[in-house]
Amino acid sequence: MSGLPFIKMHGLGNDFVVLDARTTPIDLSVSQVQAMADRRTGAGCDQFIVMETAQHKDADVFMRIRNADGNEVEACGNATRCIARIVMDETGKSDVVVETVVGLLRASAGEKGNVCVNMGPARLNWDEIPTAEECDTLNMPVTVGPLEGPVGVNVGNPHAVYFVDDCEMVDLMAAGPHVETHPFFPERINVEVVSKLDGNRLRMRVWERGVGITQACGTGACATLVAAVRRGMIDGRKAEVILDGGSLTIEWLENGEILMTGPASRAFSGSFDPAVYPGQA
Numbered sequence: 095m096s097g098l099p100f101i102k103m104h105g106l107g108n109d110f111v112v113l114d115a116r117t118t119p120i121d122l123s124v125s126q127v128q129a130m131a132d133r134r135t136g137a138g139c140d141q142f143i144v145m146e147t148a149q150h151k152d153a154d155v156f157m158r159i160r161n162a163d164g165n166e167v168e169a170c171g172n173a174t175r176c177i178a179r180i181v182m183d184e185t186g187k188s189d190v191v192v193e194t195v196v197g198l199l200r201a202s203a204g205e206k207g208n209v210c211v212n213m214g215p216a217r218l219n220w221d222e223i224p225t226a227e228e229c230d231t232l233n234m235p236v237t238v239g240p241l242e243g244p245v246g247v248n249v250g251n252p253h254a255v256y257f258v259d260d261c262e263m264v265d266l267m268a269a270g271p272h273v274e275t276h277p278f279f280p281e282r283i284n285v286e287v288v289s290k291l292d293g294n295r296l297r298m299r300v301w302e303r304g305v306g307i308t309q310a311c312g313t314g315a316c317a318t319l320v321a322a323v324r325r326g327m328i329d330g331r332k333a334e335v336i337l338d339g340g341s342l343t344i345e346w347l348e349n350g351e352i353l354m355t356g357p358a359s360r361a362f363s364g365s366f367d368p369a370v371y372p373g374q375a
């Protein structure tokens with residue numbers, strides 16, 4: 095196959111174009127990523143992922159993450175499961191370590207093809223979210239339309255979790271961009287609207303920073319569970335988080351780390367034509 099080969103993966107419909115730069119470095123401009131991520135001009139994806147040679151001796155692979163807008167970000171839960179799945183399939187190992195700009199993430203093969211990832215510690219201080227000024231991250235002063243008092247959680251990347259009676263009724267397309275770019279969040283923010291269902295189940299919809307509404311967000315589900323525990327909304331520290339694309343099981347361990355379990359699916363393989371995406375050999 096000529097051109098730049100890629101694999102299309104997804105976690106609950108949150109989809110990724112995955113490039114392998116472990117042998118040959120790949121350096122793409124913001125506009126190239128935007129074109130490849132575009133659902134009309136490219137393969138289409140929410141995040142653009144590049145697998146690189148691990149820098150840490152304990153890691154199997156380094157994962158670089160860019161949003162569909164071309165900007166690099168720190169974390170992506172669903173992509174972590176997908177990259178772990180690729181490495182598991184390649185090596186036959188059932189435990190792998192994925193390195194990111196914020197640290198090492200340990201992943202293990204679970205039942206029914208699921209992958210469980212330790213997403214590391216939730217960070218909860220205002221300057222870790224971060225916010226523009228000191229605040230109580232259990233009730234941040236950011237009101238947009240009917241949304242008010244979100245919980246701030248950083249899972250490697252920043253999240254504002256709004257609890258509402260019925261998240262299906264929220265006009266996320268209207269509110270999402272305003273929260274994402276609110277001056278209170280200097281690094282912009284991912285936005286979740288969440289309703290408590292019966293039992294330990296939470297329904298979550300997401301507006302992702304640098305993307306928009308997506309079918310699922312792994313770090314968003316982690317932030318949601320942590321926020322629900324902090325607000326005393328569920329029994330214990332484990333829940334099913336139901337997204338547009340399906341469910342993730344999330345647990346906040348006593349040591350502060352978050353376990354995320356869910357599927358990682360391969361969709362198809364393809365190749366980018368360098369003539370269409372100039373700058374690539």
Ligand SMILES: N[C@@H](CCC[C@H](N)C(=O)O)C(=O)O
Pocket residue numbers: 108140141161167168169170171172173251252284302303304305310311312313314
């Ligand atoms: N889809 C992701 C999150 C991707 C990054 C996010 N949009 C950000 O800007 O931080 C996930 O599954 O966690």
